[in-house]
Amino acid sequence: MEDSIIEVKDVSMCFNLSKEKVDNLKEYVIKAIKGQIKYDEFWALKNISFDIKRGDSVGLVGFNGSGKSTLLKTIAGVLKPTKGEVVVHGSIAPLIELGAGFDMDLTARENVFLNGAILGYSRKEMEGYYDDIVEFSELEAFMDVPVKNFSSGMLARLAFAIATIGTPDILIVDEVLAVGDFKFQEKCMARIQNMVDNGATILFVSHSIEQVERLCKSVVWINKGNLKMIGSSEEICEAYKNSQ
Numbered sequence: 696m697e698d699s700i701i702e703v704k705d706v707s708m709c710f711n712l713s714k715e716k717v718d719n720l721k722e723y724v725i726k727a728i729k730g731q732i733k734y735d736e737f738w739a740l741k742n743i744s745f746d747i748k749r750g751d752s753v754g755l756v757g758f759n760g761s762g763k764s765t766l767l768k769t770i771a772g773v774l775k776p777t778k779g780e781v782v783v784h785g786s787i788a789p790l791i792e793l794g795a796g797f798d799m800d801l802t803a804r805e806n807v808f809l810n811g812a813i814l815g816y817s818r819k820e821m822e823g824y825y826d827d828i829v830e831f832s833e834l835e836a837f838m839d840v841p842v843k844n845f846s847s848g849m850l851a852r853l854a855f856a857i858a859t860i861g862t863p864d865i866l867i868v869d870e871v872l873a874v875g876d877f878k879f880q881e882k883c884m885a886r887i888q889n890m891v892d893n894g895a896t897i898l899f900v901s902h903s904i905e906q907v908e909r910l911c912k913s914v915v916w917i918n919k920g921n922l923k924m925i926g927s928s929e930e931i932c933e934a935y936k937n938s939q
């Protein structure tokens with residue numbers, strides 16, 4: 696559609712789970728070469744189709760293991776769907792797996808520039824954003840510490856501060872706020888709301904349905920890899936809460 700920023704077109708995702716029991720790597724390699732490794736197919740997403748309009752704030756709900764993260768990864772381009780395709784018209788700042796873009800041996804400061812490069816910013820642009828990242832993440836005293844020494848909450852703060860610099864067309868937030876404390880969660884919610892107000896498109900997954908209701912205009916409900924319902928936030932959240 697014309698004003699769509701994300702088009703999910705009949706997306707299916709299959710994971711091959713090896714069900715072969717082998718005693719050692721050598722045996723595995725020999726079996727693999729002979730084509731004797733058998734797999735169980737597991738379809739984590741089944742024929743999912745929907746469009747997201749530019750500027751919409753979209754929540755994804757569904758029980759654990761229903762395929763939310765897998766769907767977000769196909770949208771972010773981290774995973775290629777087994778069938779179907781995802782078309783994205785714009786830049787994406789993904790916050791999917793905590794620490795995914797980090798090198799644990801590097802300091803927080805070094806990781807800021809590493810992540811900036813991954814997101815497509817020049818070193819000079821990142822120097823401009825640096826103070827804001829440090830201030831927002833409240834990690835002034837820890838910028839020269841290797842991030843392997845960070846708690847998950849500290850990592851989440853740094854990752855969130857980096858992902859929300861500049862003006863990405865699309866921000867994806869997959870449950871990364873859960874590890875932060877309440878005060879920081881509220882700060883992040885305010886920053887996401889601000890990005891929505893400025894026209895960004897948001898894809899949001901949270902353990903807290905209350906946060907989804909507050910932030911999102913539309914909601915997509917995924918159940919066991921199927922699209923169960925899609926509609927206004929009020930309608931879908933109500934139905935989802937009643938199903939629990």
Ligand SMILES: Nc1ncnc2c1ncn2[C@@H]1O[C@H](COP(=O)(O)OP(=O)(O)O)[C@@H](O)[C@H]1O
Nearest residue numbers: 710711739757758759760761762763764765766
């Ligand atoms: N890389 C993978 N290999 C095999 N199975 C996977 C992989 N990633 C996810 N899955 C499976 O796909 C299903 C959906 O997972 P996920 O997308 O993480 O769900 P959710 O985010 O809704 O909790 C789960 O059953 C999970 O175990």
Ligand SMILES: [Mg+2]
Nearest residue numbers: 763764765870
């Ligand atoms: Mg998930």
